[in-house]
Amino acid sequence: MHRGNIVRDLRALIRPIIESRETPAGRVFDWVIQSMILVSVVSYTIETMPERSEAFYAVLRSIEISLVAIFTCEYFVRLWVEKRPWKFIFSFYGLVDLISILPFYLTMGGDLRALRAIRMLKILRYSRAMNRFRLAFIEIRAELAVFGLASLLVIYLAAVGIYIFENPAQPEIFRSVFDGIWWAVATLTTVGYGDVYPITTGGKTFTFLVLAVGLGVVAVPSALLASSLSRVRDKD
Amino acid sequence: MHRGNIVRDLRALIRPIIESRETPAGRVFDWVIQSMILVSVVSYTIETMPERSEAFYAVLRSIEISLVAIFTCEYFVRLWVEKRPWKFIFSFYGLVDLISILPFYLTMGGDLRALRAIRMLKILRYSRAMNRFRLAFIEIRAELAVFGLASLLVIYLAAVGIYIFENPAQPEIFRSVFDGIWWAVATLTTVGYGDVYPITTGGKTFTFLVLAVGLGVVAVPSALLASSLSRVRDKD
Amino acid sequence: MHRGNIVRDLRALIRPIIESRETPAGRVFDWVIQSMILVSVVSYTIETMPERSEAFYAVLRSIEISLVAIFTCEYFVRLWVEKRPWKFIFSFYGLVDLISILPFYLTMGGDLRALRAIRMLKILRYSRAMNRFRLAFIEIRAELAVFGLASLLVIYLAAVGIYIFENPAQPEIFRSVFDGIWWAVATLTTVGYGDVYPITTGGKTFTFLVLAVGLGVVAVPSALLASSLSRVRDKD
Amino acid sequence: MHRGNIVRDLRALIRPIIESRETPAGRVFDWVIQSMILVSVVSYTIETMPERSEAFYAVLRSIEISLVAIFTCEYFVRLWVEKRPWKFIFSFYGLVDLISILPFYLTMGGDLRALRAIRMLKILRYSRAMNRFRLAFIEIRAELAVFGLASLLVIYLAAVGIYIFENPAQPEIFRSVFDGIWWAVATLTTVGYGDVYPITTGGKTFTFLVLAVGLGVVAVPSALLASSLSRVRDKD
Structure with missing residues (x-):
């Protein structure tokens, strides 16, 4: 004892x-x-x-x-x-x-x-940042789910579209819709590595339309996170 | 009966x-x-x-x-x-x-x-997202038309400009104004695949000016959509 | 008569x-x-x-x-x-x-x-857009001048830095500070064509620092224009 | 005298x-x-x-x-x-x-x-801009430290991840975690030069996840600077 x-x-x-x-x-x-x-x-x-x-x-x-x-x-x-x-x-x-x-x-x-x-x-x-990310994430959980799904939809539809346009012209580059998804991710986030890109007129026109509609959609989730993080700062 | x-x-x-x-x-x-x-x-x-x-x-x-x-x-x-x-x-x-x-x-x-x-x-x-996009779109319909047209104007003028500068130096890359449009879309959305880019001093200087003016214009429609979507969340 | x-x-x-x-x-x-x-x-x-x-x-x-x-x-x-x-x-x-x-x-x-x-x-x-751009431009004229100059300063300093780091390793790519300016414009606007990029460890580390500081500076003028344009909509 | x-x-x-x-x-x-x-x-x-x-x-x-x-x-x-x-x-x-x-x-x-x-x-x-940057920087110093560290963490974890996925497939490109850091910086700032990019399915899927989470985190510090700079304008 x-x-x-x-x-x-x-x-x-x-x-x-x-x-x-x-x-x-x-x-x-x-x-x-x-x-x-x-x-x-x-x-x-x-x-x-x-x-x-x-x-x-x-x-x-x-x-x-x-x-x-x-x-x-x-x-x-x-x-x-x-x-x-x-x-x-x-x-x-x-x-x-x-x-x-x-x-x-x-x-x-x-x-x-x-x-x-x-x-x-x-x-x-x-890390004090961790707590803020947790609070910010909880605050916009529902939003993130809705717009995250919308982003996935835009990416998938863009992938199918570019596959249909580019597969006949570049069968080695756009082998399947999976390559289309990779292209859509790199394009709609504006990273644009340059390993895959359309070469047909149809594919290029489709890219233009996808960017016109998609940039606004795909940008929403990360804009939501950024603005939620700066809101959380007052409560921290 | x-x-x-x-x-x-x-x-x-x-x-x-x-x-x-x-x-x-x-x-x-x-x-x-x-x-x-x-x-x-x-x-x-x-x-x-x-x-x-x-x-x-x-x-x-x-x-x-x-x-x-x-x-x-x-x-x-x-x-x-x-x-x-x-x-x-x-x-x-x-x-x-x-x-x-x-x-x-x-x-x-x-x-x-x-x-x-x-x-x-x-x-x-x-998808609940669909309804929000519809409401957000109705809210900023008039804005989108005005700034969408302004973006098209900037893209077209950039395309003609780069065609004039680069066609003599790269006749195989900038074959016509259509190639210029493809370059302008990839550049002003900051995707930048790297399949077409200016190599002359004139074309590079023009690119600098186009980016200085154009980024602010082309970013407006998608910024409008993103901010309208987050406004709509309160009404949903 | x-x-x-x-x-x-x-x-x-x-x-x-x-x-x-x-x-x-x-x-x-x-x-x-x-x-x-x-x-x-x-x-x-x-x-x-x-x-x-x-x-x-x-x-x-x-x-x-x-x-x-x-x-x-x-x-x-x-x-x-x-x-x-x-x-x-x-x-x-x-x-x-x-x-x-x-x-x-x-x-x-x-x-x-x-x-x-x-x-x-x-x-x-x-074009009704024209009038808005004119009003938006007048509203932020002074801001644009100040932050536009700050952007030019960041671009020039980045250009000199990358020239010093990369010229010895890639004398054909980074021939002079002018090539550095072209690199700085393509990098800080996040276009990233991929025609010029650093290959030395020093140059890559410098790029990281330039992006950490510069993205916030170069983004300001176009963010100012975009937000001014949406403010002007109420007065139009 | x-x-x-x-x-x-x-x-x-x-x-x-x-x-x-x-x-x-x-x-x-x-x-x-x-x-x-x-x-x-x-x-x-x-x-x-x-x-x-x-x-x-x-x-x-x-x-x-x-x-x-x-x-x-x-x-x-x-x-x-x-x-x-x-x-x-x-x-x-x-x-x-x-x-x-x-x-x-x-x-x-x-x-x-x-x-x-x-x-x-x-x-x-x-330069009048200098004073504004100083004031803006002081205002968000604490924020910048927190989110700058969070960005560094995201970049490092992304670098280790891509190294694990891509090193076996591209040992000459992803030689060490340092190459992974260079890739993470170019990708998460959306510059995307195209000198390093994943080619395996695992690496591409990982890139997708990193972009989904990371764009919102890495964008915060420069968004903070930009919004702080426009706030400072009223006090200047």
Whole structure:
């Protein structure tokens, strides 16, 4: 019972450090974890570069092992101080924390390198932007569904139309309606890579009509999100 | 007369299922038809892929025959329960329903495959977005006409200008003012595929001036539609 | 004196037909001239196509001669009914009307074909959009000057930067700061043709920074014009 | 003491010319310096062109020497009339003025040509736009930080995703996550040069999802700047 008290006291001591950003110690802890996430992200990004030397790879490997150790400690400490550990395990951030370390143990650091990018999501915990996006999203959920569906409809009809016009002229480029969808996405978002584009007069005229009608439709969901985000700022 | 009563009772029973979304049976009917439309759309999209096997084609063919049978039943049931059948036949949705099945019977499922994409429009009946677009469009009809014409004017003048500058330097690319129009559409919507672009100093300077003036003009109609759509949300 | 009276009466009779859109005769006259302008524009556009036959060219040639005859009559009738003929000659629309016909007489329909595109501007006389653009432009004149200059500054600094980064790596593409300006215009308007783009890490990082800062700046003038145009609608 | 008086009087005479735009002499001085800056910018731009003759280079060289002389005089006069010279030297405009002339003396006009582009920044002193950008920036500083970070997060996650999808199919194009970042910047700003784009079905589907979510996020910072700039106009 005496020992239990010590543990209980320790937990009461550590909890505010980990869960709150109000105390100096809490801010230091947050900064440390955020720096680790950044190191992890930069290290992963560099590791994907093809022309790295063997020595450099060894350095990256040690960084990775240290980071996994730190993130594992962080995970168990969070689990320990949490009042309802099971709720934490299945919460969004609990799962992100778990997936950040699990692939390393499963493969002994082998082939699941890419999953390390998920660690980036750990930073969301510290991001005030996240809450705004959540509020903005809830506010315009119904709108987004309606206009998102309208955008999908416009994209699909544009895809079928361009396929009908261009498939006979460019059977290797517009092989199926799927290629049409790719063209419609690149065109209506105005990205326009230039890998697929109409060459027939019919296809070009159709593109003109699609842009005249479609730009206004496809632009609505992202305009809604942008304006909702700036409205949310007053409530934040 | 007794038999006529049964028919009348049956019609009174079926009508709310088909025409209303308030009753559970009506909602089920709507979900079934919507699923069929989706199956039809996906099936058509897959059918356009070039590398399908003969067996796979047979499956798609059976799906198509079943769907045409279902949509034909749906069409006649709608016609039968409708109080003014002729009005339904020549209404927008009546025509869409008819064109969704007619090509199959005319060609015994032959060469008019592409017309099956029109079935996508059947989904509009269930889309709340449709009504908003209609209201938004009515609200800004006069505006759209004025600024749509202004956009056409800017596009045409840009097309003539770039043709004059670039035709001597790239006679194979800017063959006529029509190529200029295609360039103007791709440029002023900022899609910029990169299949046609100016190479002379005069043409590049002209492009700069056209973008400086034209972006503001061509952006107006789609900005009007987007802002009108978000205004309409309050009235919906 | 008696004859002078007839002329005066005739002028009084014709003037409202030509200058007003309120009377039925005035509306008919306007529609005729607008149709002629459209025929002229379409005829010019078709004439630029390279693969026209000799017979087709003869038809276009007759149309052109007829149109010049009609526009010449229109010009002299306008001059005649006008109370202050000299003011009309040097007014914007008077000059447009003159340039629409003059090249034909100077070269007997020869090499100044391209100037026929100017006839398109005759349609502005009938366009309600024109007045709105004029009002919108006056309203934001000072703003446009300030932010237009800011955009030019951003474009120039981006051009110098990309030239410094990319010239050593791509001396044939980024030959001088002028090529950098062309790149900056295509990039900051998000057209992105893909004829010039950075390939060095420095140039790509610089592009990222330029886009982060520049998109907000370059978008301002056209956003100002678009929002001013929709404000003006209430006053029109 | 008498001589000191003359100097003091001269300074009192020259100061309003240099520091104020209210007096006619002040306006003339400003116009002269602005013209010199413009000449310098145009001269630098032309100098980067590869096909210049030796004679032409000599002319540009003389212009450069004259301009450095004038800007040096301007710098020392500003230093002399300034009440707190040290504050001027380390102010933004003081440093810009110094960097505009220093490279010439350090290298006797040699290899630091590119630094001459910095002279463009001298024009900011005369730009009313500058103040607005400063005010707009202060107003939305916190917003910009939050949404700028969110944009960076979206760009990085998009980069990792496209690298995972496209690296096996295009190892020469998507060599590392850095190429993915370049692709994400070009795509989410809708520039779309077309030098890098996905070719696998997975990569294209991922692009569609990234655009659906990301356009709304990445557009926010520049939309914030644009709307803040038009708000600031009322306070200016």
